[in-house]
Amino acid sequence: MKKRSFFAVGTTLMLTLALVSCGSEEAKDKVEDVAESTTKHIEVAEDFVEETKPAEIVEEVVEEVAALSGADLFMENGCVACHQMDAKTVGPAIKEIGAAYADNADGLTSFLKGESDAIVDVAMAAVMAPQVETTKAMSDEERAALVDYFLNN
Ligand code: HEC
Numbered sequence: 001m002k003k004r005s006f007f008a009v010g011t012t013l014m015l016t017l018a019l020v021s022c023g024s025e026e027a028k029d030k031v032e033d034v035a036e037s038t039t040k041h042i043e044v045a046e047d048f049v050e051e052t053k054p055a056e057i058v059e060e061v062v063e064e065v066a067a068l069s070g071a072d073l074f075m076e077n078g079c080v081a082c083h084q085m086d087a088k089t090v091g092p093a094i095k096e097i098g099a100a101y102a103d104n105a106d107g108l109t110s111f112l113k114g115e116s117d118a119i120v121d122v123a124m125a126a127v128m129a130p131q132v133e134t135t136k137a138m139s140d141e142e143r144a145a146l147v148d149y150f151l152n153n
Contacts, residue, residue: 068141070149077134082127085153091128092120098150105147112136112143 074080074094082090083097092100100120101108110116112135118125135143 068145070145070147073138073142073146074149079131082131091124094150094153096120098153101147101150105151108147108150109143112138112146 074083083092083094085094087093088096097108097120101111107116107119111118112132114132114136118128135146138146
Protein backbone atom coordinates (compact mmCIF):
# COMPACT_ATOMS: atom_id res chain seq x y z
CA MET A 1 0.00 0.00 0.00
CA LYS A 2 2.72 2.45 1.03
CA LYS A 3 4.83 1.53 -1.94
CA ARG A 4 1.95 2.13 -4.31
CA SER A 5 1.12 5.53 -2.97
CA PHE A 6 4.81 6.46 -3.17
CA PHE A 7 4.73 5.39 -6.78
CA ALA A 8 1.58 7.42 -7.38
CA VAL A 9 3.10 10.50 -5.84
CA GLY A 10 6.25 10.03 -7.86
CA THR A 11 4.31 9.68 -11.12
CA THR A 12 2.20 12.69 -10.35
CA LEU A 13 5.29 14.67 -9.54
CA MET A 14 6.95 13.64 -12.78
CA LEU A 15 3.86 14.47 -14.79
CA THR A 16 3.54 17.80 -13.08
CA LEU A 17 7.18 18.60 -13.76
CA ALA A 18 6.75 17.60 -17.37
CA LEU A 19 3.68 19.82 -17.66
CA VAL A 20 5.34 22.71 -15.93
CA SER A 21 8.46 22.52 -18.02
CA CYS A 22 6.32 22.09 -21.12
CA GLY A 23 4.22 25.06 -20.03
CA SER A 24 7.22 27.19 -19.32
CA GLU A 25 8.60 26.27 -22.72
CA GLU A 26 5.37 27.59 -24.22
CA ALA A 27 5.51 30.70 -22.06
CA LYS A 28 9.08 31.25 -23.12
CA ASP A 29 8.03 31.04 -26.76
CA LYS A 30 5.27 33.51 -26.12
CA VAL A 31 7.59 35.92 -24.36
CA GLU A 32 9.99 35.63 -27.28
CA ASP A 33 7.15 36.27 -29.76
CA VAL A 34 5.98 39.31 -27.84
CA ALA A 35 9.54 40.61 -27.53
CA GLU A 36 10.07 40.11 -31.25
CA SER A 37 6.88 41.86 -32.26
CA THR A 38 7.53 44.66 -29.77
CA THR A 39 10.98 45.13 -31.26
CA LYS A 40 9.37 45.27 -34.70
CA HIS A 41 6.87 47.83 -33.49
CA ILE A 42 9.65 49.94 -32.05
CA GLU A 43 11.55 49.70 -35.32
CA VAL A 44 8.48 50.75 -37.29
CA ALA A 45 7.90 53.63 -34.88
CA GLU A 46 11.55 54.69 -35.16
CA ASP A 47 11.35 54.59 -38.97
CA PHE A 48 8.17 56.64 -38.83
CA VAL A 49 9.81 59.25 -36.61
CA GLU A 50 12.89 59.23 -38.86
CA GLU A 51 10.85 59.67 -42.03
CA THR A 52 8.17 62.09 -40.86
CA LYS A 53 10.09 64.04 -38.21
CA PRO A 54 6.95 64.84 -36.16
CA ALA A 55 8.85 67.26 -33.94
CA GLU A 56 9.71 69.38 -36.98
CA ILE A 57 6.13 69.21 -38.23
CA VAL A 58 4.87 70.37 -34.84
CA GLU A 59 7.38 73.22 -34.91
CA GLU A 60 6.26 74.29 -38.40
CA VAL A 61 2.60 74.15 -37.43
CA VAL A 62 3.27 76.18 -34.29
CA GLU A 63 5.08 78.79 -36.38
CA GLU A 64 2.27 78.92 -38.93
CA VAL A 65 -0.38 79.25 -36.26
CA ALA A 66 1.63 82.00 -34.58
CA ALA A 67 1.97 83.80 -37.92
CA LEU A 68 -1.76 83.51 -38.36
CA SER A 69 -2.69 84.98 -35.01
CA GLY A 70 -4.57 88.19 -35.80
CA ALA A 71 -3.34 89.78 -32.58
CA ASP A 72 0.29 89.11 -33.50
CA LEU A 73 -0.20 90.38 -37.05
CA PHE A 74 -1.76 93.50 -35.60
CA MET A 75 1.32 94.03 -33.40
CA GLU A 76 3.92 93.09 -35.99
CA ASN A 77 2.48 95.40 -38.65
CA GLY A 78 2.30 98.43 -36.42
CA CYS A 79 -1.50 98.66 -36.41
CA VAL A 80 -1.32 99.06 -32.63
CA ALA A 81 0.23 102.50 -33.13
CA CYS A 82 -3.18 103.86 -34.09
CA HIS A 83 -5.69 101.25 -32.89
CA GLN A 84 -6.41 100.33 -29.28
CA MET A 85 -8.83 97.65 -28.19
CA ASP A 86 -11.46 99.82 -26.48
CA ALA A 87 -10.54 103.45 -26.94
CA LYS A 88 -10.41 105.63 -30.01
CA THR A 89 -6.90 107.02 -30.46
CA VAL A 90 -5.65 108.07 -33.90
CA GLY A 91 -7.90 105.42 -35.41
CA PRO A 92 -11.15 103.88 -34.22
CA ALA A 93 -11.04 101.26 -31.46
CA ILE A 94 -10.74 97.64 -32.59
CA LYS A 95 -14.12 97.00 -30.99
CA GLU A 96 -15.70 99.91 -32.88
CA ILE A 97 -14.38 98.54 -36.17
CA GLY A 98 -15.61 95.07 -35.18
CA ALA A 99 -19.08 96.46 -34.44
CA ALA A 100 -19.20 98.35 -37.75
CA TYR A 101 -18.35 95.18 -39.63
CA ALA A 102 -20.35 92.74 -37.48
CA ASP A 103 -21.81 90.03 -39.74
CA ASN A 104 -19.86 91.55 -42.61
CA ALA A 105 -16.56 89.71 -42.69
CA ASP A 106 -16.55 89.93 -46.49
CA GLY A 107 -16.84 93.71 -46.33
CA LEU A 108 -13.91 93.96 -43.94
CA THR A 109 -11.87 91.56 -46.05
CA SER A 110 -12.51 93.69 -49.11
CA PHE A 111 -11.48 96.87 -47.22
CA LEU A 112 -8.22 95.16 -46.19
CA LYS A 113 -7.67 94.19 -49.83
CA GLY A 114 -8.10 97.83 -50.86
CA GLU A 115 -11.24 96.96 -52.79
CA SER A 116 -13.78 98.96 -50.79
CA ASP A 117 -13.94 102.35 -49.03
CA ALA A 118 -13.83 103.15 -45.32
CA ILE A 119 -17.13 103.08 -43.46
CA VAL A 120 -16.06 103.68 -39.85
CA ASP A 121 -14.49 107.16 -39.85
CA VAL A 122 -14.70 108.42 -43.41
CA ALA A 123 -13.23 111.83 -42.57
CA MET A 124 -10.00 110.14 -41.42
CA ALA A 125 -9.80 107.69 -44.32
CA ALA A 126 -6.67 109.36 -45.74
CA VAL A 127 -4.72 108.43 -42.61
CA MET A 128 -5.62 104.77 -42.93
CA ALA A 129 -5.23 104.57 -46.71
CA PRO A 130 -1.44 104.01 -46.78
CA GLN A 131 -1.84 101.23 -44.16
CA VAL A 132 -4.05 99.33 -46.54
CA GLU A 133 -0.97 98.74 -48.70
CA THR A 134 0.29 96.55 -45.86
CA THR A 135 -2.90 94.51 -45.59
CA LYS A 136 -3.16 94.26 -49.39
CA ALA A 137 0.25 92.59 -49.44
CA MET A 138 -0.81 89.95 -46.90
CA SER A 139 -1.87 86.41 -47.75
CA ASP A 140 -5.58 85.53 -47.69
CA GLU A 141 -4.94 83.54 -44.50
CA GLU A 142 -3.32 86.51 -42.79
CA ARG A 143 -6.17 88.84 -43.78
CA ALA A 144 -8.66 86.23 -42.54
CA ALA A 145 -6.81 86.14 -39.20
CA LEU A 146 -7.04 89.94 -38.96
CA VAL A 147 -10.76 89.90 -39.81
CA ASP A 148 -11.27 87.27 -37.13
CA TYR A 149 -9.39 89.48 -34.68
CA PHE A 150 -11.60 92.51 -35.41
CA LEU A 151 -14.87 90.60 -35.36
CA ASN A 152 -14.22 88.47 -32.30
CA ASN A 153 -13.08 91.05 -29.81
C1 HEC B 1 -1.20 105.93 -38.73
C2 HEC B 1 -2.32 105.42 -37.99
C3 HEC B 1 -2.91 104.08 -38.42
C4 HEC B 1 -2.26 102.88 -38.54
C5 HEC B 1 -0.78 102.58 -38.32
C6 HEC B 1 -3.27 101.90 -38.89
N1 HEC B 1 -4.50 102.50 -38.96
FE1 HEC B 1 -6.25 101.60 -39.38
N2 HEC B 1 -7.21 103.36 -39.26
C7 HEC B 1 -6.62 104.58 -38.96
C8 HEC B 1 -7.62 105.64 -39.00
C9 HEC B 1 -7.38 107.12 -38.72
C10 HEC B 1 -8.82 104.99 -39.35
C11 HEC B 1 -10.17 105.70 -39.54
C12 HEC B 1 -10.41 105.89 -41.02
C13 HEC B 1 -11.13 104.73 -41.61
O1 HEC B 1 -12.20 104.38 -41.10
O2 HEC B 1 -10.63 104.19 -42.61
C14 HEC B 1 -8.52 103.60 -39.50
C15 HEC B 1 -9.45 102.61 -39.80
C16 HEC B 1 -9.20 101.27 -39.91
C17 HEC B 1 -10.20 100.29 -40.24
C18 HEC B 1 -11.67 100.57 -40.49
C19 HEC B 1 -11.90 100.74 -41.98
C20 HEC B 1 -13.24 101.34 -42.33
O3 HEC B 1 -14.01 100.68 -43.03
O4 HEC B 1 -13.51 102.51 -41.95
C21 HEC B 1 -9.58 99.09 -40.27
C22 HEC B 1 -10.19 97.74 -40.56
C23 HEC B 1 -8.19 99.33 -39.96
N3 HEC B 1 -8.00 100.68 -39.76
C24 HEC B 1 -7.24 98.35 -39.90
C25 HEC B 1 -5.89 98.62 -39.70
C26 HEC B 1 -4.86 97.60 -39.74
C27 HEC B 1 -5.10 96.12 -39.97
C28 HEC B 1 -3.68 98.21 -39.54
C29 HEC B 1 -2.30 97.62 -39.52
C30 HEC B 1 -1.89 96.97 -40.75
C31 HEC B 1 -3.97 99.62 -39.35
N4 HEC B 1 -5.31 99.82 -39.46
C32 HEC B 1 -3.00 100.57 -39.10
C33 HEC B 1 -5.31 104.78 -38.64
C34 HEC B 1 -4.31 103.82 -38.69
